[in-house]
Amino acid sequence: MTTTPPRTGRRFRGRRGRLSPASAAATAALTSVSLLAACSGPPKEKAGGVTDVKLSASTPEARGEIDSFTWAVYAEPPTLDYTVAFDYPQNTVLSNVCESLMRWTPGLTTEPGLAQKASNPDPTTWVYDLRPGVRFHDGKEMTADDVVFSLGRQRDPDNAAAWAQVFQNVTSITKSGPLQVTVKLNKPDSQFPQYMATAAGVVASKAAVEAAGKDYGTTGGLGCSGPFKLGTWNKGQSIELERFDNYWGTKAKSKKAVFRVLTDPSARTNAMLSGEADGGYLIPTESYARLRGSGTGTLYFGEGLSTVNVNVTNMQGPLGDIRVRRALSLALDRSGFVKAGLGGAGTVTNSLTTRAAWSAAPERTLKTAFDSLPPTGQDIEKAKALVKEAGATGKTLTVATSSIGQDVSLLATAVQAAGTRIGLDIQLKTIAPNAFTALFTDPQAREGIDMFPLTYYDSITDPLDLLQNFKTGAYMNFAGYSDPEYDKLVDRASAVYPLEERMDVEAKLQHQASDQLLWIPVAEWPTALFMNKRITGAPTTISYMYYPWAADVGAAQ
Amino acid sequence: MSFVRFAVRRVAEMAATLLTASFVVFGAMYLAPGNPASFLLAGRSASPEALASINAQYHLDDPFLVRYFRWLGDVLQGDFGRSITYRTDVSRLLADRLPTTLLLIVMSLAVVVAVGLLLGRIAAVRGGATDSAILVTTTFAVGTPSFVAAVLLQGLFAVNLGWFPSSGAGDGGLGDMLWHLTLPAVALALYLIGMLARVTRSAMLEALDSDHVTVARSRGVPERQVIRRHVFRNSLGTVLTTGGLIVSTLLVCTILVETAFSIGGIGQLLELSTTTKDFPTVQAISLIIVALFMIVNLIVDLLLPLVDPRVTLGTRSAAV
Numbered sequence: 103m104t105t106t107p108p109r110t111g112r113r114f115r116g117r118r119g120r121l122s123p124a125s126a127a128a129t130a131a132l133t134s135v136s137l138l139a140a141c142s143g144p145p146k147e148k149a150g151g152v153t154d155v156k157l158s159a160s161t162p163e164a165r166g167e168i169d170s171f172t173w174a175v176y177a178e179p180p181t182l183d184y185t186v187a188f189d190y191p192q193n194t195v196l197s198n199v200c201e202s203l204m205r206w207t208p209g210l211t212t213e214p215g216l217a218q219k220a221s222n223p224d225p226t227t228w229v230y231d232l233r234p235g236v237r238f239h240d241g242k243e244m245t246a247d248d249v250v251f252s253l254g255r256q257r258d259p260d261n262a263a264a265w266a267q268v269f270q271n272v273t274s275i276t277k278s279g280p281l282q283v284t285v286k287l288n289k290p291d292s293q294f295p296q297y298m299a300t301a302a303g304v305v306a307s308k309a310a311v312e313a314a315g316k317d318y319g320t321t322g323g324l325g326c327s328g329p330f331k332l333g334t335w336n337k338g339q340s341i342e343l344e345r346f347d348n349y350w351g352t353k354a355k356s357k358k359a360v361f362r363v364l365t366d367p368s369a370r371t372n373a374m375l376s377g378e379a380d381g382g383y384l385i386p387t388e389s390y391a392r393l394r395g396s397g398t399g400t401l402y403f404g405e406g407l408s409t410v411n412v413n414v415t416n417m418q419g420p421l422g423d424i425r426v427r428r429a430l431s432l433a434l435d436r437s438g439f440v441k442a443g444l445g446g447a448g449t450v451t452n453s454l455t456t457r458a459a460w461s462a463a464p465e466r467t468l469k470t471a472f473d474s475l476p477p478t479g480q481d482i483e484k485a486k487a488l489v490k491e492a493g494a495t496g497k498t499l500t501v502a503t504s505s506i507g508q509d510v511s512l513l514a515t516a517v518q519a520a521g522t523r524i525g526l527d528i529q530l531k532t533i534a535p536n537a538f539t540a541l542f543t544d545p546q547a548r549e550g551i552d553m554f555p556l557t558y559y560d561s562i563t564d565p566l567d568l569l570q571n572f573k574t575g576a577y578m579n580f581a582g583y584s585d586p587e588y589d590k591l592v593d594r595a596s597a598v599y600p601l602e603e604r605m606d607v608e609a610k611l612q613h614q615a616s617d618q619l620l621w622i623p624v625a626e627w628p629t630a631l632f633m634n635k636r637i638t639g640a641p642t643t644i645s646y647m648y649y650p651w652a653a654d655v656g657a658a659q
Numbered sequence: 660m661s662f663v664r665f666a667v668r669r670v671a672e673m674a675a676t677l678l679t680a681s682f683v684v685f686g687a688m689y690l691a692p693g694n695p696a697s698f699l700l701a702g703r704s705a706s707p708e709a710l711a712s713i714n715a716q717y718h719l720d721d722p723f724l725v726r727y728f729r730w731l732g733d734v735l736q737g738d739f740g741r742s743i744t745y746r747t748d749v750s751r752l753l754a755d756r757l758p759t760t761l762l763l764i765v766m767s768l769a770v771v772v773a774v775g776l777l778l779g780r781i782a783a784v785r786g787g788a789t790d791s792a793i794l795v796t797t798t799f800a801v802g803t804p805s806f807v808a809a810v811l812l813q814g815l816f817a818v819n820l821g822w823f824p825s826s827g828a829g830d831g832g833l834g835d836m837l838w839h840l841t842l843p844a845v846a847l848a849l850y851l852i853g854m855l856a857r858v859t860r861s862a863m864l865e866a867l868d869s870d871h872v873t874v875a876r877s878r879g880v881p882e883r884q885v886i887r888r889h890v891f892r893n894s895l896g897t898v899l900t901t902g903g904l905i906v907s908t909l910l911v912c913t914i915l916v917e918t919a920f921s922i923g924g925i926g927q928l929l930e931l932s933t934t935t936k937d938f939p940t941v942q943a944i945s946l947i948i949v950a951l952f953m954i955v956n957l958i959v960d961l962l963l964p965l966v967d968p969r970v971t972l973g974t975r976s977a978a979v
Contacts, residue, residue: 177931178923180745259708260716262696266709320747337755338923339828364826364921368810372818372825544694 151446152390157628157642158402160208164639164656170358171637171655174370174382178338178363183319184304184326185256188264190384193301193647195341195361198354199239200326202303203230203249204295206648208641210405210458210563212299216244216327220298222599225290230298232281237348238307239323239331246277251308253285265302267577268294290597292604296562300648329354329653339363343652355639355656374398374632381633383646387445387508390630399634403447404642405458406559406629409568410444410509411621412501412517413556415541415548415580420497420526427619429488432481433520440625443512448625452478454616455565456626462563463605471565471609475616485524495525502531502554504538513555513624548580557627559644566595566604569611572620583620633658665972669960673953677946681734684945685727688938695719695743695936717743717938730942740939744932749939753925753947759828760917760924762836764909766844771851771905776898778852779859783867784886793856800853805912809846809919816842826921843920847912851905858901862894869893896967899959906955910948 179192187196205215214220217230236244253275256263271291278284287294297303310325311318318324324332329351330343343359362379364370367386373379375396385393385401394401412430420426436450452475460468489495499521503514514530521528531551533541540547541554560567571578573592574585591611598604616623629644639654640646696713714720718729733740739749782793803811817825823842829835866872867890875885914926921927925944932940963970 180742181747183746186746259712262709262713262716317747320745321751336830337752338759338927340830362827362921363923365927366826366919366921369813369826369919369921372813376818376821376825378824378826 151387151441151444152394152401153446155403155447155628157404159404160642161400161402161631161633161640162638162658164355164637164654165659166355166657168356168637168655168657170360171356171380172360172362172378173652174364174373174379175361176363176367176370176384177365179341181319182324182332182341184252184301184306184324185261185263185265186319187301190647191363194383195343196301196304196324197328197646197648198330198343198359198650198652199324199328199332200301200304200306201328201650202299202301202648203305204299204303206299206563206645208643208645208649208651210407210461210643210645212296212563215299215303216249216305217298220295222295225597225599226287228285228287228295229278230283230285232283233350234281236327236350238310238325238327239346240307240310240325241348242307242309242325244305244307244327246279246281246283248308249283249305250275250277251311252305253283253303255311256302265297265300268297268300268302290599292596292599293562293564293566295599296564300561329650330359333358352653354650354653356652359652359655374634377634380637381631381640383629383631385630385632387443387447387630390445390447393632399632402631402633402642403628404631404644405456406627406644407456407459407563408557408559408627408629408644409451409454409456409623410439410448410513410555410557410625410627411454411623412513412553413578413580413621414553414619416552417581417583419552420492420494420499421552421581423492423494424618425488425492426494426497426526427622428476429485429492429494429524430517430520430526431476431619431622432485432488433524434622434624435480435516435520436478436624439513439516443508443516444625444627445508447630448627450478451623451626452476452616453612454621454623455568455612456560459560459563459565459567460605462601463609464602467602467605467609470606471612475613476619482523485520489525496527498527498529499552500529500531500550502533502538502541502551504533506538509557509627510538510555517553517555542578553622556621561647565608565612566592569608569615570596572615581620583618585614588614662972669957673950673957676953677949680949681731681942681946682727684942685730685938686723688933688936688941689723689726691936695938730939734942739943742932742937742940744935744937744940749943752928752940753943756923756925756928757947759836759840759922760913760926763828763840763844763847763913763917763922763924764906766837766840767847767851767909768906770844770848771855771909774848775852775855776859778856779898780863780886780891782856782860783863783890790860793860797853797856800849801857803849805846805850806915806919808849809843809916812842812846813920828922828924840922843916843922846919847909847916850912851908855898855901855905859894859898862897863890866890866893892966896963896970899963899966902959903952903956907952910951 175191175194177191179195182192182196184196184200187193202215203217204212204220207213216233216236218233219231221229223229230249232244232246232249238244255261256265257269257272271287271289271294272285273288274286276284305327307325310323314322329346329349331346333342333344335341340363341361345354345357362373364373364379367389370382371386371389371392374382374393375398381399390401414421414427440446440448440450453472460471501514501517503511505511518528518530558568570576570592572583572588573579574589588611591607595604595607595611598607629642631640631642633640635658637655638658639656641649641651641654695717696710696719718726730740741747742749742752745752778793778797782790813825816823824839827839829839872885872890913924914930917924917926918930925947929941929944964972
């Protein structure tokens with residue numbers, strides 16, 4: 103919060119003005135309540151959920167061109183430098199401006215992007231043959247030098263790239279021809295080639311990035327090659343993208359795409375209802391029913407690769423006993439949470455990974471991965487018995503909660519309700535939204551907390567993206583889980599390129615992680631997309647993070 | 660007291676206050692949980708080299724006092740540093756957003772002063788049913804938090820009637836900005852209008868009861884002149900002393916109103932920067948807020964002797 107304005111010390115000199123007791127009292131009373139009453143926090147919104155939620159694979163194709171459309175985003179990207187683009191707002195914008203070597207598709211598969219071909223002559227070598235004749239927004243033509251330079255920025259420690267870890271096994275990235283780049287690894291890495299479809303694989307014009315210097319990403323152009331180029335960025339307000347007419351691929355159907363920053367959930371919904379914004383992703387769950395019932399447009403749901411979980415952060419306390427974790431999982435009212443916390447849009451799950459992340463896996467692998475996982479239904483009696491058996495009856499557990507969204511606050515409440523029913527004493531610890539973010543990054547912030555609600559999305563269509571979090575020493579392994587067997591399996595999955603073979607290994611990982619309840623899985627959370635009657639064409643899936651989706655948006659009629 | 664002495668004292672006080680405030684804010688940020696480096700990495704793991712490099716770039720490893728005095732030295736040379744989150748100079752970051760917030764506060768202040776004084780004056784002079792009606796209305800206004808006011812105004816004038824945009828600050832043109840900021844300014848002003856109307860009313864009622872008004876009336880001075888020259892002017896001092904309170908309330912509440920209307924001024928920026936422990940940005944905004952508050956107090960102190968001859972420079976009636 104703000105600092106309270108200081109009161110400068112004042113010595114009264116000379117004659118003072120008079121003030122009657124009545125008005126003095128009135129003024130004093132008003133003064134004391136003023137700052138308290140004048141701004142109190144936002145009121146609680148009632149949940150406005152939906153019941154019949156079916157996922158749409160796509161939205162109707164656009165029928166023609168439009169001059170412009172406006173899209174609501176919930177926060178302003180601090181910068182559009184691709185090396186730090188690792189959050190919804192920046193990726194939603196950037197995916198239309200900057201392109202990567204590979205491309206994620208609306209169907210969540212990977213296809214060639216700026217590279218026509220990716221080949222793997224030996225397990226530790228990846229060769230990317232570039233598409234000829236690709237022009238950047240600054241007019242220059244793409245060469246291998248631009249690729250080497252762009253990927254090099256991700257690896258440079260001075261840049262503090264959010265994607266640096268993707269390159270952890272890379273030993274060199276070199277130009278092996280005018281339009282060919284060779285990446286050498288110190289060991290096989292099945293995740294690296296997939297990540298080349300995310301912002302980790304973005305190629306920008308070396309000349310443009312160098313010319314912008316330390317202001318790259320915040321002022322001027324981005325020097326990328328996508329169907330839109332960066333136009334006016336009205337800081338704190340909006341970002342305009344303009345159609346790039348020299349685009350190598352299918353040209354955008356809209357001349358302009360305007361991203362409006364609307365931080366307040368109800369302001370975002372209001373803007374979509376009033377037509378100030380034509381659409382948006384990440385619709386506030388409490389607005390589903392309102393948008394659906396308004397008749398102004400259509401609310402779609404799509405595959406999100408996101409799961410909502412209870413992240414166990416302390417294995418030193420009662421949760422160190424797997425029986426207590428199982429008991430909590432058994433007592434949790436998952437379907438109640440989906441109704442209230444996810445606005446009815448979601449499916450209860452006992453799996454840490456979404457089914458869509460396994461879309462490439464054969465049937466037998468799916469069986470291994472999903473059969474005989476802990477149940478999703480409630481069994482209070484059994485849960486009580488487990489708690490008793492573990493000697494944890496009456497023990498206190500603390501779950502962190504925050505007002506950042508219903509998926510967090512209502513899940514924390516559900517955990518508390520579940521624990522109370524089975525003889526545990528569950529304390530809610532409410533923390534400010536900023537401190538909640540610190541839970542991910544600061545061990546000190548996690549002190550005294552046993553678990554917290556966590557929604558996790560995959561950046562690539564591979565379950566390993568989530569499952570590697572339980573490897574010893576992994577960044578999100580807050581509970582400090584360590585099992586040499588598990589680590590070996592993670593290393594194996596990382597080293598196997600053939601998909602079917604790799605998914606077999608991942609199925610074992612999934613089984614162990616889910617069985618151990620390292621995080622307690624609660625629900626799969628689809629993406630939500632709203633478009634009004636004027637426009638159509640945006641993909642429904644989370645592919646919008648790295649796929650130039652805005653180029654597909656055009657006239658509905 | 661002489662004006663020179665007054666000026667010297669006030670400048671010294673301001674400098675000391677700003678220094679103290681900067682130290683306190685820096686310390687509070689330093690002690691808060693979270694490491695800016697990890698926010699910078701968007702919550703992903705980083706190699707030790709990368710972390711070391713960020714820590715070196717932003718001096719995050721240095722002892723508290725060393726960091727504070729380095730920051731202070733830079734500020735004294737006019738360099739507010741680079742935002743850790745936004746990766747751009749803080750001065751540029753603020754230059755982009757400050758005008759919006761200042762315009763919002765000025766608009767709000769204008770509405771508060773115009774409407775608040777008028778209502779208070781009418782209530783005191785007319786009395787009876789008018790007075791009661793104004794009292795009831797202002798009770799509602801005082802009881803409505805600015806956030807609730809924002810939601811109500813948005814629902815009525817933006818969503819249902821469509822007269823005003825529901826959010827944003829427009830695209831740069833002054834007319835467009837005024838149009839966008841009208842609802843937020845009213846939301847911000849509502850509570851303070853109620854407060855100011857009540858303060859004005861009670862101060863004027865007190866003045867109406869005073870001896871010199873009775874004397875003026877008995878001498879046959881027209882009632883209008885009595886109200887304007889004796890009553891209203893005498894009560895202005897009391898009203899002015901609430902100026903500091905009004906502006907500090909505006910500064911604090913602008914954070915919520917900016918968020919509700921997605922205005923993207925420095926109020927919202929402050930909230931976001933605090934979240935990510937963006938030291939240079941939080942420091943700069945805090946100092947601006949403290950400085951604004953003090954400047955308003957100074958203006959009040961300079962104006963008081965002009966409206967109320969009983970008050971001399973550098974003193975105040977015991978209203979605040």
